[in-house]
Amino acid sequence: MTATTHEVFPIGWVRSTVKRRADAPKQGYEGAPDARIEVEAAFQPGLDRLTPGQDLLILTWLHEAQRDVLAVRPRRDPSKPLHGVFATRSPDRPNPIGIHRVRLLAIESGGVLHVAPLEAIDGTPVVDIKPALEEAGGW
């Protein structure tokens, strides 16, 4: 394999009432609660000009994922046939990067973003924050 690896590191952390993967909705729009993102001090200058009310894409590192899985049953439904992981949104995948669209409710002191809805569990590393592009259909 010609692959070279790259290092990804947390720029912040999810703080949520959802503590376990088994309790997390599979997608934010399926009843996920509001949550907070604590951005590390070193990266807080990167938050400049974020505006409450805007929609963001939060990229997380799904740290409890299994990375050696290439086939899953969608939504862990045993009645469904196996699918390649790239045809699903399963957190179990070679590079377990989660994408979450949220509304930025407020920017609190100390680099804390109050957002909703967010299905990621408490302690999930956040690796990037991007504004959602409405011109492109919301992603």
Next chain:
Amino acid sequence: MTATTHEVFPIGWVRSTVKRRADAPKQGYEGAPDARIEVEAAFQPGLDRLTPGQDLLILTWLHEAQRDVLAVRPRRDPSKPLHGVFATRSPDRPNPIGIHRVRLLAIESGGVLHVAPLEAIDGTPVVDIKPALEEAGGW
């Protein structure tokens, strides 16, 4: 900093007529061409049940990005004020993960996906492929 790092690795590569970052549109909907994604043999089982015509999110590692930048002028426009990188889609950011929404035009032999539009340059590592979720506004 309490951060732990994680390793991300290519599951495939962009093959495109766009060879240089200076020639790349800033977003796919700004006139980007079709392109191909060559998925590494080890990860081709993960493509099972992808269907031509569906929309995908391609996650890339923007390997030419500067990772130590926290403030940029949007779209490199000198008339614009500095913004925190997390308020922009600049490729220069701490974890330079690109998100690209594309249409899957065809699945070719050898694990090659023909997609459009894609603004990433030839040789860009692909780190994940996900189906776009129409229920959630397209991301």
